Amino acid sequence: MSAPHPYRDREVALATKHGKERVLATALAERPGLMVQVATEVDTDQLGTFTGEIERPAPPRETALRKARLAMQALRLPRGLASEGAFGPHPIAGFIPAGLEFLAFVDEDLGLELVVHHLECDTNFGHTVTDQLDERTSQFLQSAQFGSHAVTVRPNTATTDEALYKGIRTSSALAAALACCAAASSDGHARIETDMRAHLNPTRMRSIARLATELAERLDRLCQSCGAPGFGRVATEPGLPCRLCLTATPQPAADIHGCARCEHRTRIKRHELADPAGCPFCNP
Ligand SMILES: [Zn+2]
Ligand SMILES: [Zn+2]
Structure with a gap:
């Protein structure tokens, strides 16, 4: 039998005024087994609101990390969790709205900071x-x-x-x-x-739930070098060969997995070929 995950039945502090514990607790309970405790006294609005009464002083990634640390301080726990979103025109397809969602996890004992994010096109923002x-x-x-x-x-x-x-x-x-x-x-x-606040926006809540699953998967994997939770994909490497002419395309040829704490990295080659539609030679 393998040893239980180091986070099994450990508490993590969450700062939210908007009911995010519903989706975050469920996702993290299964694996790695973290128990979410809401820091109810933390007023996350002090770090800015969507409606602009209080301006956000920092980029969303930093705001999420700050909120997580506020929750840790409030509950005196070494681990914290917080999410943050920013909404506007899609960075590439500017005519459609998009949301940039961040979910930050901090473990002070291990010196670990892990932020997962995704660009969400499923949003009602407008x-x-x-x-x-x-x-x-x-x-x-x-x-x-x-x-x-x-x-x-x-x-x-x-x-x-x-x-x-x-x-x-x-x-x-x-x-x-x-x-x-x-x-x-x-x-x-x-x-x-x-209204983009999660408890009043089920579409956004679903988006946070997807991100929570991604964080749970990351935290579930331990680094083979230092043993810290949070090993997973950190980058991709372009160059997937075209199916017709084998020219290197901009599509990912390999995934780079890395540790959230140490420098350990692995490269996993993708065993597939690219669609000629994305090939600079076949479809210039
Ligand atoms: Zn490591
Ligand atoms: Zn080609």
Whole structure:
């Protein structure tokens, strides 16, 4: 019998105000067996909010690590966990919205910092500017999955955020907020935005759940050199040969796996050939 994973039945502190423990606890309980404890007294909004009342002082990766450390301090645990997302136009296909989700894990005892991230195209992120619930506004609300997903409403030209309505999920609340914000705006319009907080945005919660599974898989694997949890893919190496002419393509030819703590790396060659559509010789 092999020894139990070093994280089996160990506690990890989580900073969240938005119910993320639901998906994170489930993913990490199976493997490596971490038990998530929510640091309820940590106000994650102090590191910034989506709605801009408090500006985010750091990039999302750093913010996630800071939140994890705040949770560790609050619960006096050597391990911490936090997630952070940023939303905007897709970095390559700018006409579609995307979310950049980060999930940070810190182990102070082992001197380990591991941040997994992914670019998520499955998001309802968006906004519209309107003065009434017309056809175009209804279309926006439909694409935002209003009802199961919340929106925020504010005056379009507000100088202060006094009239900011968050977490709106009913038509009556939306109508009231819209009327109030349009009246408070110098151009008579309100700005409706998708509410990106995880507990009010099931699409985002699913995205965090996928990232949690990825983190669980990483933490489950131990480094063969130093024994630390968190061994996994850290990079890819381009050059996969084309199926027709064997020219090296930009597609990954190998995966580089690495340790989150030491310099140990392994290279795993991919045993496949690339589609000629991506070949610089066959399809220049
Ligand atoms: Zn190592
Ligand atoms: Zn080719």
